[in-house]
Amino acid sequence: MVNSFQVSHRNACFIVTLFVIIVVCVGLMAGLIGKDDCSGCSSSGNDLTSTLPPLTTTTPSWEDEPFRNPFLPDFLSPVHYDLWMHPDFYGEGNTFEGKETVEIAVTKETKYLMLHIKLMDITKTEVRGHDGQLLDLTRTFEYPDNQYWVVELANPIDPGTSVFLCLEFTGSLTEGIVGYYKSTYEHAETGRVGWMSTTKFQPSDARKAYPCFDEPRFKSTFNISQRHWRNYTALSNMPEYHHEDDENGWRETYYEKTVRMSSYLVAFIVFDFEHKDNIIEPAGIPHRMWAAPDRINQTSYGLEVTKAAAEALEKEFNMTFHLPKLDQVAVPDYPSGATEHWGLITYRESRLLYDPDQVGDYDKQRVATIIAHELVHNYFGNVITCYWWDEIWLNEGYARLYEAFAVDVFDPEFHLQTQFVVNTMQTVMATDAGGSSRPVVVVITNPDEANSAFDSITYSKGASMLRMIEGFVGVDRFRLANQRFLRENEFGSVKSQDLWDAIQKEVGDEMNVTAIMTPWVMQMGLPVINLVLEDNNVIRATQKRFMNDPDADLSEPESPYGYRWDVLLAYETKNGDSDRQWMHAAQESVEFSVAIGNNNWVKFNPNEFEPLDRSNILDDALNIARAGQLDYEVPLNITQYLVNEDEFAPWATVYNNLMYISNTLYWSSVYGPWRRYVEQLSRNRMSKLGVRDEGSHLEKLNRDDIMLISCLHGNEECLVNSSSLFTRWVQDESDSVPTNLRAAVYAFGMQEAGGDDEFDVLWHRYDIGTSGQEKNNILYALAQSTKMWHIQRLLDYSQDPEMIRDQDFFTLIGNIGANPLAKTLLWDWTRANYDALIARFGNDNRSFQWMVPGMVDGYTTQFELQQVEDFYEQYPDAGPGARSREESLDSIRNNIKWRERSEHVIAQWLEKNA
Template sequence: MKGFYISKAVAVAGIIIAVSAVATIIALSIVYSQEKAKNNAKPTEGWTTPPTATSTTPTPSNEPWDRYRLPDSLLPEHYIVTLWPRLHVDEHGMYIFTGNSTVVFRCVKETDLVLIHSNKLNFTQLDGHLAKLSTTDGSSPPAIKTTWLQVRTQYLVVQLNGNLVPGKSYQLFTEFRGELADDLGGFYRSEYYQGSQLKIVATTQMQPTDARKAFPCFDEPAMKAVFHMTLVHDRGTVALANGMEIETVNFTTNGVELSRTTFEPTEKMSTYLLAFVVSDFAHIRTPEGAKVLIRIWARRSAIAEGQGDYALNKTGPILEFFERYYNSTYPLSKSDQIALPDFSAGAMENWGLITYRETALLYDPHASSNGDKEWVATVISHELAHMWFGNLVTMKWWNDLWLNEGFATYVSYLGAHDAEPEWNVKDLIVLNAVHPVFAVDSLASSHPLSYSEEEINTPAQISELFDTITYSKGAAVLRMLSEFLSEPVFARGLSSYLKEYAYSNTVYGDLWQHLQKVKNTAGLELPDTVNEIMNRWILQMGFPVVTIDTQTGNISQKHFLLDPESVPARPSDYNYEWFVPIKWAKNGIHQDQHWLLNSSALYEPMKSVEWVLANLDVTGYYRVNYDSANWERLLSLLIEGHQVNKCLLIIPVINRAQIVDDTFNLARAKIVDTTLALRTTQYLSQEREYMPWQSAIRNLAYFFLMFERTEVYGPMQSYLKKQVQPLFEYFENITSNWEKIPTRHTDQYNQVNAISLACRTGVEGCAELTNGWYKQWMDNPENNTIHANLKSVVYCNAIAGGGEEEWDFGWRMFSNTTNAAEADKLMYALSCTKEPWLLNRYLEYSLDPNKIRKQDATFAIVYIARNVVGQPLAWDFIRAKWDYIFNEYGGGSISFSRLITGVTERFSTLFELQQLQQFKEEHSQTGFGSAEIALEQAIEKTKANIRWVAENNDKVLKWFLSA
């Protein structure tokens, strides 16, 4: 996640609560996360307790077992693994699994040490040691000297009395037990109710470093091997794994009726792509004789209700699209996709057995919105893209994670577009990925896409990489690359790359080489090699603002920083200069692409023009500024284009969204005046398209965050009420007084915008509309007639305008629903109440897994923080319970960093900055895990917010009063 993700619409608090909520769900889900909780399980009888490092481990800190990276002396060839998850508690009240594993490995360099990853496993003693070593040819191996568990670096250490021989293969056998915990990482349990009966699912999430929690393994992406899996499971349950099941044999042991399912060996693959599930789920499948067996698995009731049908209908076509796109046949015989009640990521691309949150795979036309439907299509597309790019060919180390996830994020829009061409989803990548990641990448505390290998070592450092830079910036720069190479050349380069490196590992430079070869064959002209052009985009953080002076023809670039007084946290070998491809139009006529190679250049064709628009379709990863005269001409065009001809607009819709987003952010960076940005919203009373409105809503959300507690708030509300009322009336008209739903995909989104902002700003009739719908539902709970598209905005506004009765009804509906999409909408809406005591109660509920699933705890807290009433409550809650949250919910969780971001984004006073800095000091011992960067960014953003408010408060107030 991609998640993430990463990559879909990112929520920005405050202004349009319902729209922001849906976007937040998407963004936090695609960021493909893992909620890692500390497993403080007490050993059960017969377990071996890991000896402490001080009593059994040599003390020098530079020993191989004290380093996080495996030595290069051993290479795994294949594993033979048998696991038996218990779906009932044992005599100690615990869920456990037992198993054994044989790993066959080849010695590459002479060594007397076997290091293999193991985390939270308890081993059976074998001849006085934790493992047994043998050879594959029957000869005698060196005797084991000692074995121990190195807890900090997560190793099973096997020291030998002699050396292993290079070129020779050995096998290491272990027997072990682990807890089938509810920590959402490794081999874990998911729970749900079927009627009144509690059901347990044993499932997995290995990425990035949790395969070692299921069995001992060489848990690094370059350590590819073949896996022979066997699962022992309760009679009547179904076992799934990466490979197709070969046979299931029933047997009885100690009076317990069990089944043993064996699976086909996997292809050669990385440990993080392993998956296995035991459940009593039902499934639907493609017909017999289909080229690839596709099965959709979920809770029996969900399958019976047809919630898997959409995924089944779209998986095959999307797979076929990628086969054409990559010019490569899908390498497996089957594709299982399974929806899990508890899953921290949006989805996970396990080869042959893709795991999903229920909301990312299941679609119920009665409860799922068109946004939910798009989410399902794009997530399926993202995961299927990985079957080749990531699974067949895998990054050598996690420092190049961006290549896997950024690529899958980009092409997920291509796959979804092929599956649903009417949606025009390819344009939405600008709103969902490009604009949101600009906000992060314009901070001095941002980071490059690719690190050096040496910088990424620990599991927490690896987890930090699963962020919006990796997913969304990765997607944006690859989209830019595809654009200037052309899509056919880009695709041919990918095909060549995949063919050469199938079943092996690469670094990003390998892809550049293949794209360069294809580019040379195609005869394309570029200003430098693909390697030189792209390294500037991936090895230095940030992006440029390109300034075009239409009076002189001068074009220049400069590193864009949201806070111009900040200093980048990292130096750059390229002095923060980029090779910038500029697509542009002069007087409405498209011009040849121009490359900006240096910090400044003179471009004669830019002179003597009526108006210039650069970065057409926003295919370039940069912002654009103009001289004041050109800005004035563009603002005039926005108004005149709508007045003169509403059908054929002069500025394309995607660039109307860009103009709004660029000006607001240029203003925050003090490059243009804030009033220029506000003036770009004046034409919105005539705008009916989704993308410009969504861009404006997202940017105005910052104004709400900064001014919702000041005297600016009232005049801002009044101005926005005037702007949105025509949009509200437009949708009221085309939907026959809200009886119908608009036909176009993006119109359905913009209808939600219209209702949300109208209710937010007090447009007459809006509150009565939403409250009336909610009241009808309260009067007849068995018959919810609110359209799925409108549920979030209706629920939120009704609960915000109501009291305890409305909140309790929403909570009851949330607690009772078995539909994940409906639960998400209600979980968000409950945060909208204005009653502090209800919000505090909800905060307490958020950390009770019997009320809020662990996968959703972060979401609930962030939602509450986005409510102006709830923000100080959530901040106090986080500070008071930080140690508990950190330990129970896992400092390595990717969504954990979002908790810090979400709770602090309204901070704009010196007092709040001091609180934030004090919070950092007070919890320095506990630490912040994968939220370290998020905390630094929160401090940086708070300082910038303080300055911005001080400089703009009076100016903005005056503008809104006069507008």
């Protein structure tokens, strides 16, 4: 008898496709010849500079005018940069100047040189031949369509030689918090204001700091130097080897030559932070962690994690760390979580710093995870780099997968592999079932598209596919394949095919890796496997594409792979029988001969499954019902067992799935009975866990989920305890709430007991707080107020970057968006202020362009849909948000259909069962 079907284990689950967009194949120049300073380029200014000149042909030809091609040509490649930067960020200063000499290898006769620039002025351009001779220029100009600086020479350059392009340039440090920018902070105790200049380049903003070949495939070495006030620290990717001081208080700091790397991995910072040190073994690499002086005592945990993770990864990948030092910096203004600049990793403060008195275990885990994530990039991202952003999953999929591995080595109590299934794999499967999903590998031709590729398909589906491969080739062979992949492409750039080749070499002719994996990365979506028990103890498996919308055309958009996949199916019985076999894309169905009873959803017996399998069964059943392919009765019947569920994973799954139903029904008359049902389900677990801070890591995370479910659905015990802890803490800050309860207690306390006085107290604590995570908890709580004048105050504050930092603005908007009562206020405010927001953040800002889609994707009525469509029409420039707008419209349409289809079914079920 089969009692335990491995429904979505790493073998049998979820795979996904691939195509290679650009056919260009480039031989990267491997030369390491350096030219050590800019002194060879001096003399005249660039009087040749003009705006875009008249073109010589009316029909653009990339052959004759290669600057019209949005991709840099293959016949030019940077070999080495000498780069000197001088940021003026002190006090009111907000500009920078720079000089560089780029050695460029030329492999085809050409009279054009071009490289990327953005929002900067080039004040001088010269070119010297390999013999040092100054070359005559016909003209120089900016070609804004492709963000190029173009140099046209009077005479063609001979192929097989190098030239030296010398540029001087200036720019602003206040064009948003990406690229090269100024960050300001205030010392919590002394009130002293400090400034720093820092960088965040990935994917396409290195060109805002220095002219460069800003595509990841171009790797070269760098000699970097910076001019700065002598009493400030200046860091870059490599260790300092020398500095010179002048009599006016200025210092020039010079760094050792880098290894070969992509332009976006360069970093330079000047600041007056403090640091704590550690050593990474076995090579004894010095490691420093930097923070603003009043936060330096929050670095101890990060130092420990970094050491352990770096050492574990070095062993796992069988490759040394490569760089002679590692610096990590907590930057007060940071647009994302962190960036893997090689040897100088930059983080948002709340992602690197950890204060045990202020921060709960979930945020602690996030600090560990993101530290590990950036360290994985040292290999997947830095040593080998995606050839172009269309295959960024090769960087981010590996980082997402191995962050869990590295943290597990450091602290197995986190159980990150379990959390991976629930938080990464299950959530992205739901996303990928939408009609506006995308293939993992997708055409990208400009920086907006490159920006939009940093989404859950890249990270979570990418990582899930790698985990699936590990499942079918085995842990050991996967490890060897990864090591081979790194070794054979060291300091180079890679495409998915290079990975398939590396795996193929490990598995021999046992399977065709390219054939299996190509449809997974090249087409969007995922299959649902249907198992039918036939009379003669045979289970027949068939596949079809799984989509959230039951009316969707399963063949749209057209895919050369016909939305079929190679899937490895496996089973295991209670008495130890097991088998696995491939269902290939071309096969109609496959058969398993298994003695099995009448096994179907309705017969689900939770006691016969492991927690992770229970979680997967719940996820599958609820998602398939949500997509209209299974009667809601089935998963709702299954959920009844939850009154006795004590494990983390099923609750975490249910949290996501039940919250979809709760949010979508919130404004419906069914919400009352539904709310009571969910409250009943979680009541047992809530009583067992209590509102106290104890238990294992997963228990603590589970308590967080259960408190959110219980309080949101009106559990008295949860609400009363939360508001009493909240009120005591508001009245006396030393009567603090246990760190792991804070997120829920602050939010529900504010909701239940938050008047104007409480608002003022919380705002003050937010304003002076030094722990990023504690500030996040407070900001979230403020946004959950039921008093709309509180929400309006927050929206007013958000207009002033000194009250709500730019980096926290979108967090605040998301927090308000999570408060269902504030929905209309937020939407009206956004529409009324949208022009001002464009002016503040710019249309090319990823977070800004994701703001409205994230705000509206839970809307559930035709009327709301119309409003959103009108809004998108009024503001057609979606920049990097184009696809997320489509996704949000899809999501609203699906919600509308879902209500039409499911609301009455759920109502009837509740009447009968609840």
